[in-house]
Amino acid sequence: MTSHTVVIAPDSFKGTATAIEVTEALAEGWASVRPGDVLVRMPLADGGEGTLDAFEIAVPGSERVPVTVLGPDDRPVQASWLRLPDNSAVVELAETSGITLLDPLLPFDAHTIGFGEAIAAALDAGVERVYLAIGGSSSTDGGAGALTALGARFIDGDGIPIVPGGRGLARLEAVDLSGLRPLPPGGAVVLSDVSHPLLGPSGAAAVFGPQKGATAADVAVLEVGLARLAALLPADASTPGAGAAGGTGFGLLAWGATLAAGADAVGEVVRAADAVASASIVITGEGRFDGQSDAGKVPSYVRSLAAAGSTRAMLVAGAITAEPLGFGAAVSLTEIAGSTESAMADTRLWLREAGARLAAVAG
Template identity: 75%
Template sequence: MTDLRVAIAPDSFKGTATAIEVTTALAEGWLSVRPGDSLIRMPLADGGEGTLDAFELAVPGARRMPVTVAGPDGRQVEASWILLPDNSGVIELAVTSGITLLDPLQPMDAHTLGFGQAIAAAIDSGVDRLYLAIGGSSSTDGGAGALTALGATFFDEDNRPIAPGGHGLASVASIDTSHLRAVPAGGAIILSDVTNPLLGPSGAAAVFGPQKGASEAQVAELDQGLRRLAAVLGTDPETPGAGAAGGTGFGLIAWGAAIASGADAVGTVMRAPEAVSSATVVLTGEGRFDGQSDAGKVPSYVRSLAEQAGVRPMLVAGAISAEPTGFAAAVSLTELAGSADAAMGETVHWLREAGAHLAQSL
């Protein structure tokens, strides 16, 4: 049996295992079958949960900077952002305003104020550039909360500040940006894993609102509120990625940030292209491989690197609901475990089994 060089480059399995835990478990499973193989362990992220961990792991000298912010329901959250040696700051929405911080969900009232507070803290510390990871959001406020924390004020028709969250957008009529912090001199890059526009059937409210607990009537109200916000900010709501994170992408674009593929940006920092091209096989994965996975998420990014380098890509996912085209092999934890509940209850165990299963498939 010829020993191989194997790159393991997954995203997190949201809510059940971090990217580092996924990488470790897959490696253990693989080595239980092929102990002589050489492994490259490279946990990735696409702008969602785990992005801070990925940067901290990849960049020597990266430092965690603690910050206390208002969570998506107003309660205080102890969070952090990453200061990189080149004086860039990395801020992750999931740890400041993320959906995992809410129980129960609050589709109309959750907001991004805390995310903006963390951005403001990084700016006030003197960073030259920002990386803004916006996956895993809990709200549909168009980024109004974040912009408020950065110094903007949104008013209704009676010149009163609007309420936080998507509910407040129903009355937004104007904005005062006289105290809005400027984008750092080196720019701000939005790390996103989706390309949805802000409005309409493919927009933030329609596609992601139900995932955040919004009813059909609330989706319609949120979409109308985002339409009012678009009129106030004067930015094109059709911009790809404007609908990301409940429209937070739109608010940040209006502020002056540029949107990029989160997986590509994180992968570049972690030298993923070089790692994949040096391997014979690459394992990647995410919690759910579905119709959105080809829109810039980690598995599609890694698969494209493998295709360019002539490397065999393999996929592991908690569940697979779309054809895993382009992968030499694919395995679902749900199928291995016999049910979704079993897979989610012992995710790390079944990840080890998945690693062993793929190694055996060779």
């Protein structure tokens, strides 16, 4: 039997397994069939949930710094940011202001204040650069909450600060950026997996509002609020990615941050290209492989790394609804488990089975 070096580089399966858990389960399944192979564990992220984990595992010397912030529904959240050895920081919106922190969803009232507080904590610690992972958001506030925590003021016609969340944007009349904290010396890089603009039928409210509990009528109100914000902040609302995280991408652009494809940026920092180039097989995956997976998601990024050399790419996903072009083998947990419900009930069990099935066809 030919021995393989196998890189296991998945994203998280949102809501059921972290990228670390996915990696370990796939590795266990693979090793049960091919114990002689060399397995390189490299959990990845595209700017959403699990980005801190991906950096922490891949960058020796990283340090988690705990911080307590105001959660998206005003309850305190115990979160953290990550200091890298080069004195840059990674801050993850999903940890501080994420949709998984809410039950029920609050389409008008959820906000990003906690995300801004975590960024401010990193700045207070003297970091040189910040990487801002903004996937998995709960709000549609255009990043106004985060900017408020960084010193900006958003006020209504009476000169009173607006209430946090998308609700307040409907009364927004003026923005005062005189107290906004400057960027760190090395700047701020926003990590995102979407390219939507702020406004319009493919914008933050229309596309992501319903995912956060907004009705069609709610979306129309949120759109008006975001348009008011767009008229007052110094950023281009049509910039691809401005609509990410309920418009938080737009707010961070107004701060002076730059946008980057999340998977590419994470992969560059963790030197994923080198790892894939040195392997004969790479396994990647995500919770749902669909028509949006080619738009900067982890599987498409890993597939492109494999295609650049002679590495064979394999895919595992909770569900596969688009043709997995470019992958030498693909396994759907829904198919092998018999149903979506079964696959989600014990995701790690079926991930181990998926790893074993891929190992059996490795050759």
